[in-house]
Structures are given as structure tokens and as C-alpha cells.
Amino acid sequence: DVKVTQSSRYLVKRTGEKVFLECVQDMDHENMFWYRQDPGLGLRLIYFSYDVKMKEKGDIPEGYSVSREKKERFSLILESASTNQTSMYLCASSSSRAQSTDTQYFGPGTRLTVL
Amino acid sequence: AQSVSQHNHHVILSEAASLELGCNYSYGGTVNLFWYVQYPGQHLQLLLKYFSGDPLVKGIKGFEAEFIKSKFSFNLRKPSVQWSDTAEYFCAVKATGRRALTFGSGTRLQVQP
Known part of the structure; x- marks a missing residue:
């Protein structure tokens, strides 16, 4: 079974703090994604990475950056947290090796509260 | 840019009722379509997916979805819901x-016993 783990289930930070959210997958997937999930808005893509050190902006990248130094690990960084970044953050991964296995596998999520 | 519309935001059903959740997308080219489910307190997980072939797709737990290309739709159905189907359902393209x-x-979706 694919396993996607996220470093924290719950996180509380103060405005202006630098925040790191970590995601690790164990299936050697090429693609990794960061979404935020807000009530009534569904999942919105922040950034994704299709290879080590490669990244692409998603629909809402402002205020975020990412890092992928190793294939299995994808980090989301909030350079200076703000209250409007209070949300549930979901990490996902998928394989590029066969089009028919394009399914994304999700981690449990990190509920971030910025005070 | 592609977009996905789910018309029903909150659905309340009694057990054994039939379910149909609407999903429409806007994109003119070839798409892959997915339904994901998030049970309370659990990971988002794949319910079913359509890539090609038979437009009627069967997934886990008795769910199915039909891809109607002319309507840009991929509605999710289940003939008889159970209390355990209470969850949030997401369509994706x-x-x-x-x-x-x-x-x-x-x-x-809230299913009442």
C-alpha cells in the first residue's frame, strides 16, 4: 500500500513565524503535491513537483514556497505565516510511470492554525 | 483553465435512499475523471476513476459513476446508501x-439511520 505521511496532524503558529510542513511518501513516486482544503472551496493546488528540485506553481502559490531535495520528501514553507493561511494542508503523490496509474494518494493532512 | 462544479453542497438522505451527486467540468480536451471520498477523520481516498473505455465505472462500496462526454458530466451514484457512507465527496478532473x-x-453527504 502507498503510504503518504505528514509530519504533524495539528500545528499552531503565530503570525509572522516561518512554518515548515513535511511530507514523505514511500512508493518512489515522481509527482508530489501540496493542496489546501477549506470548507466550501474543496482542494486547491498550491505547488507540485514532478522530480527532485523541480517545482511548478499551482493555483494559489502566493505566500508559499516548496522544497524537494529528495525524491520521497516534499516540504511546504510558509515564509511568514498569516491568519488567512489557517487551513487544512494535504500532501499527495502519484506516479508518472504509467498513465493508467495516475491516481493521487493523500496523506492525513495537517491542520494549521495561525494566531 | 479547467474547472469542476459540484452542484450539491450538502445532501441529507435516509438509509436505503438512492444517491446521485452531480459533477460537471469545463475542459474541451481529453480528461481523466475521479471521485474521492473523505470519511470523518480519515484520509482522502479514491472511490473510482475513469480513464477510457466503458463510460460506466464501478468503484468501491457499491458506488458507480457515468461519464457523459456530451454533457461534460461525471455523476456519482449509489442505489442504496448506508449510514457509513456519511462523508465528503470530491469530484476531480x-x-x-x-x-x-x-x-x-x-x-x-449525511445519511440518517
Whole structure:
């Protein structure tokens, strides 16, 4: 079974703090994604990475950056947290090796509260 | 840019009722279509997916979805819901050649015993 783990289930930070959210997958997937999930808005893509050190902006990248130094690990960084970044953050991964296995596998999520 | 619309935001049903959740997308090219489910307190998980072939797709737990290309729709159905189907359901679209999914806003289903 694919396993996607996220470093924290719950996180509380103060405005202006630098925040790191970590995601690790164990299936050697090429693609990794960061979404935020807000009530009534569904999942919105922040950034994704299709290879080590490669990244692409998603629909809402402002205020975020990412890092992928190793294939299995994808980090989301909030350079200076703000209250409007209070949300549930979901990490996902998928394989590029066969089009028919394009399914994304999700981690449990990190509920971030910025005070 | 592609987008996904889920018309029902909150659906309340009694056990044994039939379910149909609407999903429409806007994209003119070839797409892959997905329904994901998030049970309370659990990971988002794949319910079913359509890539090609038979437009009627069967997934886990008795769910099915029908891809109607002419209507840009991929509605989710279940003939008889159970209390354990209480969850949030998300429709998602991936255009061929893209890596990322576009999700709808989700439908919260509440099944009353």
C-alpha cells in the first residue's frame, strides 16, 4: 500500500513565524503535491513537483514556497505565516510511470492554525 | 483553465435512499475523471476513476459513476446508501498531459439511520 505521511496532524503558529510542513511518501513516486482544503472551496493546488528540485506553481502559490531535495520528501514553507493561511494542508503523490496509474494518494493532512 | 462544479453542497438522505451527486467540468480536451471520498477523520481516498473505455465505472462500496462526454458530466451514484457512507465527496478532473488534478468544492453527504 502507498503510504503518504505528514509530519504533524495539528500545528499552531503565530503570525509572522516561518512554518515548515513535511511530507514523505514511500512508493518512489515522481509527482508530489501540496493542496489546501477549506470548507466550501474543496482542494486547491498550491505547488507540485514532478522530480527532485523541480517545482511548478499551482493555483494559489502566493505566500508559499516548496522544497524537494529528495525524491520521497516534499516540504511546504510558509515564509511568514498569516491568519488567512489557517487551513487544512494535504500532501499527495502519484506516479508518472504509467498513465493508467495516475491516481493521487493523500496523506492525513495537517491542520494549521495561525494566531 | 479547467474547472469542476459540484452542484450539491450538502445532501441529507435516509438509509436505503438512492444517491446521485452531480459533477460537471469545463475542459474541451481529453480528461481523466475521479471521485474521492473523505470519511470523518480519515484520509482522502479514491472511490473510482475513469480513464477510457466503458463510460460506466464501478468503484468501491457499491458506488458507480457515468461519464457523459456530451454533457461534460461525471455523476456519482449509489442505489442504496448506508449510514457509513456519511462523508465528503470530491469530484476531480485531470487533463491529459497535465500532472495536477482540479477538484470540485465537495459535497457533504449525511445519511440518517
